[in-house]
Amino acid sequence: MALICGLTTVASVVASACAIVxxxxxxxxxxRTASLFLPLPQWIPVITTLFPPITALALYLANRLSSTAGTDNTHPLNRWRRLFPIADHLHSVISTIIATVALAYLYPENVLNCRLEQEWQEYFRAKDAQPIRTIQDEFRCCGFRSIHDRAWPFKDRTHGDDACEVQLGYGQSCLVPWTQQQQSASWMAFAAAVLTLLMKVAFYQAMRNRASWMSTRFGRQAPEYQRITHHPELQDGETGGDAEEGRHGTFLPRAHPRYDNEWNER
Incomplete structure (x- = not known):
């Protein structure tokens, strides 16, 4: 029983830690995706952020609902219990999709560089100075592949290709540090999706162990009784006995194999 209680505590701690992380x-x-204008789709980090608390709340409510309804099939709450398997599978599918898409923005490296360049080119073609300037100021860099490659300030009649280098004094391109941030954001989204799945598994394990512990504990507290009747020949020769007891017999605790095993082990 102590082992089951310990496993329940460990599973609960693991589920809580996975949710927080x-x-x-x-x-x-x-x-990072929003502030550094990374090409990672915004919906991926948004879902990975909202999924852990939503999952924890849904698991808690589902457990409370199951405890309230119990095994009574006529209970009105049992109608909602039919949705639990569907929601569980849907949650697993969404988490798997998020993890897969996050990995797709990590490998292969040439595809990742292509996505980053397309993102930078869109800003440069639209003459959108804010994203490029933000990236350059964050990493103290100029341009994409080189310090003269589509850097801000943009080339015009008053600025040349080296305007960023001359005015800001940055001496490196933005490809390497921007790529590292893209990889970091994708890895964090992937890890968050996996941890959410682990949280669900740990929660189920904790509830299963708790149910086993409760059934074992209350099963021992309510021993069964068996009726011991007296032999007719012995009843005639007994003196001073209780007549009522002789008619109905004596009730004694029923022997339980758990007690024998427990004391024999000691």
């Missing part, structure tokens, strides 16, 4: 990683990925 997944929430932090999802929020960090969301923040």
């Amino acid at each position: 997944a929430l932090i990683l999802g929020a960090l990925s969301w923040s």
Whole structure:
């Protein structure tokens, strides 16, 4: 019984830790994707941030609903219990999709560089100075592949290709540090999705162990009784006995194999 209780505690701690870490990683990925204009789709870090608390709340409510309804098939709450398997499978599918898409923005490296360049080219073609300037100021860099490659300030009649180098004094391109941030954000989104799945598994394990512990504990507290009747020949020769007891017999605790095994082990 102590072992079951210990496993329940460990599973609960693991589920809580996975939820907290997944929430932090999802929020960090969301923040970096938005602030550094990364090509990672915004919905990925958004879902990985919101999924852990939503999953924890849904698991808690589902457990409370199951405990309230019990095994009574006529209970009105049992209608909602039919949706549990569907929601469980849907949650697993969404988490798997998020993890897969996050990995797709990590490998292969040439595809990742192509996505980053397309993102930079869109900003440069639209003459959108804010994203490029933000990236350059964040990493103290100029241009994409080189310090003269589509850097801000943009080339015009008053600025040349070296305007960023001359005015800001940055001496490196933005490809390497920007790529590293893209990889970091994708890894955090992937880890958050996996941790959310682990949280669900740990929660189920904790509830299963708790149910086993409760059934074992209360099963021992309510021993069964068996009726011991007296032999007719012995009843005639007994003196001073209780007549009522002789008619109905004596009730004694029923021997349980758990007690024998427990004391024999000691």
